[in-house]
Amino acid sequence: MTSKNKIIYAAWPYQSSILGVHNLIPMMRADAYARFSRICKSKVTFITGFDELGSRTEKIAKNLKLRPIELLEKLYPANKDCLDKFSISYDVLGRTSDKYHYDFVMSVIEELIENKTIIQKEDTISYCTSSNNELVGSMIKGTCKNCGSVAIGDQCKSCNLLMTHNSLLHSKCTTCNNEVKFIKKNSWVLDLNNKSIKKNGHASQSS
Ligand SMILES: [Zn+2]
Ligand SMILES: [Zn+2]
Known part of the structure; x- marks a missing residue:
């Protein structure tokens, strides 16, 4: 061989x-x-x-x-x-x-920002009203607005509805059981309309 x-x-x-x-x-x-x-x-x-x-x-x-x-x-x-x-x-x-x-990851991200593959966009972010910490899917529980089941995370296990900030009723923080508040904020997101993604099917660094 x-x-x-x-x-x-x-x-x-x-x-x-x-x-x-x-x-x-x-x-x-x-x-x-x-x-x-x-x-x-x-x-x-x-x-x-x-x-x-x-x-x-x-x-x-x-x-x-x-x-x-x-x-x-x-x-x-x-x-x-x-x-x-x-x-x-x-x-x-x-x-x-x-x-x-x-350092390597930051250099890739900086280049993707520079060539506008990653852009800023307004998004609704969830926060715990007690700790003020940002909450991601698995940190929020509530009632699925589609089927009425108790749901935690990014998807309702009963009806498979994908969760967004307004898919859950009576949202609570899973850590402290306090209410969740929603604040509009600019986040970094992948721009799926970016020419390089449309052409290559993925984000690429310029050479
Ligand atoms: Zn459901
Ligand atoms: Zn909390």
Whole structure:
């Protein structure tokens, strides 16, 4: 078999809790392929890591009375240990909070803003009336206006209605049970009318 350079990725699990078997299965699959490729004399770079963004991390940290970064610093050694105990043969173990990751993502976003692929648009944002924190789907519960069921998150599990700020009646914050208020605000959104998206089917950086 001829020698090749290969970059092998395993999905980056959210680092909001200790890894579970469902996180390790894709890691083991990628690990098996990386090991096989090395035996076949391919030059392998096996990359994986932890996604430290997302509202779930913020919510769990708040329940534990920690700042998100404090929760992440506690979880990282335990989750790295988990991968090492399963002998996952990664070459690079990244974190979305790493400076190089932050700098790269910011450079992509700045370019997408510059070429107007991402634009500002007025949107209705939900806030908890008690904490004043912004609330995303899983942080809001209420009554589905379509079928009358109790619904949490982005979609009603009973009638499949996709939730927007006005799809739920009697909206409450799932953390503290206080009412939800809605404020119109400018948000950054992908401009689906952008020429580069229409042409390529995805957002692209200019070369
Ligand atoms: Zn419903
Ligand atoms: Zn609240």
